[in-house]
Ligand code: HEC
């Protein structure tokens with residue numbers, strides 16, 4: 001049994017020691033924040049992007065670092081997941097990206113606003129969050145399959161897959177489509193799509209999906225003629 005004075009001593013020593021540890025951990029954590037957030041990369045554009053995010057109450061539907069509402073996707077890793085080219089197409093007109101299907105608001109953003117938001121998302125995505133968000137699905141990346149690498153080594157077996165994916169495929173298409181098991185699953189996998197359609201069909205489809213299949217949920221994307229040519233060649237080769 002402790003005597004009264006021993007108990008008092010025990011109480012004070014314990015309280016003071018653990019308060020000290022708590023304070024030290026707090027100071028230590030705060031001191032690490034600038035490094036973890038890469039504060040030096042916080043440019044004026046990042047700050048403007050953050051204000052746009054706050055002013056429009058994007059948190060009303062989205063979360064960043066788990067903070068916010070759970071209606072729409074977590075955005076901490078959206079830059080990594082989608083990439084700049086995709087975000088540039090999506091943000092000015094979200095509904096055009098998901099025709100008939102989705103609920104993201106269309107804002108009247110200027111080009112400057114869009115690039116500020118993208119700078120903000122890039123910065124947020126680069127924070128050291130001790131592993132948050134966990135791997136799939138929130139941090140799933142949808143980069144393009146490297147088809148040339150897959151077939152390197154196998155001799156030219158007349159295999160179609162020797163056509164490399166054009167860069168635009170990885171920037172815009174793989175967010176929704178899979179080839180070789182990598183990519184999103186909003187649209188169908190395109191592994192054997194070349195058996196279904198001819199090159200000319202792909203061109204018409206990419207120019208205006210609605211014209212070919214009214215009511216389709218494939219978006220009309222801002223593609224240049226040379227993008228369309230390269231994509232049609234690539235798709236026709238997916239046998
Ligand atoms: C009314 C709810 C709502 C609000 C408010 C909203 N969003 Fe969204 N957002 C969505 C939904 C739903 C999606 C999923 C795609 C879709 O359905 O259009 C989405 C998708 C996104 C994506 C793509 C995420 C990904 O990785 O695929 C980004 C980026 C985004 N929103 C940014 C914003 C920004 C920036 C704002 C504020 C200016 C905002 N959102 C406000 C509902 C909302």
Ligand code: HEC
Nearest residue numbers: 097098172173176186187188193213216217218219221231
């Ligand atoms: C936002 C999601 C989304 C993006 C981005 C997208 N697609 Fe699609 N795609 C779809 C959906 C959904 C369908 C199915 C449409 C339907 O059945 O009406 C589709 C259908 C297709 C088809 C027809 C497949 C078939 O078997 O009939 C092709 C080919 C295609 N997409 C190619 C592309 C290419 C190339 C790109 C990039 C330039 C792209 N898609 C970008 C969602 C998307």
